[in-house]
Amino acid sequence: MGLRSTLIASAIGLAIPAGGVLHAQMAMTKSSDLRAGLNTILQEHVYLASAATGAALGGRQAEFEGAAAALDENSVALSKAIGSVYGPDAEAAFLALWRKHIGFVVDYTTGLAAKDKGKQDKAVNDLLGYAGDFGAFLNAANPNLPKDVVAGLVKTHILTLKDVIDVQAMGDPKAAYAKERVAAAHMQMIADPLADGIAKQFPKRYAMK
Amino acid sequence: MKLPVSLLALTLVGALRGTDAKQVTIRTFAFAPKALEVPVGATVVWTNADDIEHTVTSGAPDHADGGFDYSLATKGAVASTRFDSVGTWSYYCKRHSFMRGEIRVIPKGER
Numbered sequence: 001m002g003l004r005s006t007l008i009a010s011a012i013g014l015a016i017p018a019g020g021v022l023h024a025q026m027a028m029t030k031s032s033d034l035r036a037g038l039n040t041i042l043q044e045h046v047y048l049a050s051a052a053t054g055a056a057l058g059g060r061q062a063e064f065e066g067a068a069a070a071l072d073e074n075s076v077a078l079s080k081a082i083g084s085v086y087g088p089d090a091e092a093a094f095l096a097l098w099r100k101h102i103g104f105v106v107d108y109t110t111g112l113a114a115k116d117k118g119k120q121d122k123a124v125n126d127l128l129g130y131a132g133d134f135g136a137f138l139n140a141a142n143p144n145l146p147k148d149v150v151a152g153l154v155k156t157h158i159l160t161l162k163d164v165i166d167v168q169a170m171g172d173p174k175a176a177y178a179k180e181r182v183a184a185a186h187m188q189m190i191a192d193p194l195a196d197g198i199a200k201q202f203p204k205r206y207a208m209k
Numbered sequence: 210m211k212l213p214v215s216l217l218a219l220t221l222v223g224a225l226r227g228t229d230a231k232q233v234t235i236r237t238f239a240f241a242p243k244a245l246e247v248p249v250g251a252t253v254v255w256t257n258a259d260d261i262e263h264t265v266t267s268g269a270p271d272h273a274d275g276g277f278d279y280s281l282a283t284k285g286a287v288a289s290t291r292f293d294s295v296g297t298w299s300y301y302c303k304r305h306s307f308m309r310g311e312i313r314v315i316p317k318g319e320r
């Protein structure tokens with residue numbers, strides 16, 4: 001298990017003994033650990049996605065493949081975090097849903113690279129529709145997370161990431177990194193309510209130590 | 210593939226809740242149970258517990274077989290089908306193709 005996965009697993013309440021085997025932790029886990037873990041992984045999502053789109057737009061194939069692979073590892077880690085709370089079916093559904101939005105981002109990026117406005121518009125529409133699906137998923141898992149609120153936050157994630165990609169395509173690294181910081185900072189707006197909602201739903205598990 | 214036969218309208222399903230009809234719940238973007246075994250002649254009722262549209266479509270993504278195709282547009286929406294032939298029917302959600310389910314219809318008294 002890598003350091004990142006270890007940190008995430010630790011944050012969501014999984015103990016990693018010296019042998020490296022995961023098991024459910026019976027002890028309480030601080031809600032602040034949960035919050036920190038989700039912030040870490042969701043911000044990492046933005047940085048890795050930006051690395052992948054920047055490499056793709058720059059025609060750097062090997063770099064793109066490396067970033068895309070790391071991005072998928074991040075997706076799997078996030079889905080495992082969800083699965084540790086809501087079970088294996090939710091984990092599988094979440095991973096499929098999460099990968100779907102990454103596919104739409106890839107569609108947008110390739111449309112931008114090809115100057116195909118139709119493909120770009122379709123990808124944006126798909127992404128905005130996905131925001132509603134994502135809101136519905138989290139609301140179904142946790143009634144403390146209102147569908148429309150989650151959808152709005154995910155929509156902002158999509159738009160801030162789109163800003164990054166648009167500036168990358170313009171060949172302006174300084175602006176692209178500035179936009180990337182904005183997009184990454186926004187993820188706290190998703191991670192914090194998600195962590196708080198989970199802690200509220202499972203108060204004993206995420207009680208303060 | 211044979212059609213599962215009687216396709217009941219979506220409306221009557223409220224009356225089927227609490228009867229011998231077999232229930233499948235759509236929750237958190239998954240069919241539960243994923244695989245359901247029923248005796249021939251049984252009615253299966255799907256209920257959407259998610260606040261988003263799902264479909265119950267027989268076949269597999271890119272291979273819909275036309276057996277049944279229901280849109281459960283809102284939370285609480287229901288649909289049902291009676292299975293009058295022995296066999297196995299796969300189904301999925303057209304909006305979320307990773308959502309898969311299966312109905313296994315066995316002869317009465319076999320289980």
